[in-house]
Amino acid sequence: MTALxxxxxxxxxxxxxxxxxPEGLQDVARCDCSFCRRRGAAAVTALAADLEVVKGAENLTLYSFGTxxxxHHFCKTCGIYTHITGGGPTRRNAGSIWAVSTGSIRAITSRSAGRTG
Structure with missing residues (x-):
């Protein structure tokens, strides 16, 4: 697998x-925790060392619960969920595995995913 x-x-x-x-788009997943089930967003694995907030760190707010x-990081202005730190959708290696919301990735659209509706 080639990293993307x-x-x-x-x-x-x-x-x-x-x-x-690291796995490209091959490991897109939906977490099954109570928050992610309601939010409905899919995420893809990113290593903590390879995720950088290029712009707007001061405009991020976060939500966490339970443990x-x-x-879960969101834009304070528009409310869009961008990424998860401290654990990804599979909850493995929580400190080093983060995740990026597939909805915020510029190269992914419903049309490129084969859906037009």
């Missing part, structure tokens, strides 16, 4: 992150 470098942004453009996905292992 991606740019991800919130809707308003205030937050821009860059990450390397507070995973921290």
């Amino acid at each position: 470098r991606v740019d991800a942004r919130c809707h308003c453009g205030a937050v821009h992150i860059r990450a390397t996905l 507070h292992t995973a921290q």
Whole structure:
């Protein structure tokens, strides 16, 4: 598997992150915790060392609950979920495995994923 470098942004453009996905888009997953089930967003694995907030770190807010292992980051302006720190959708190696919301990755659209509706 070839790693994939991606740019991800919130809707308003205030937050821009860059990450390397070690498995490319092959490990897209949905976490089954109570928060992620309601949010419905899929995420893809990124290593902590390979995720960088390029712009807008001051515009991020976070939500965590329960054990507070995973921290869900959102843009304060538009509310878009951009990434998770402290754990990814599979919750393995929580300190080193983070995740990027597939909805914020610029190269992914519903059309590129084969959906047009």
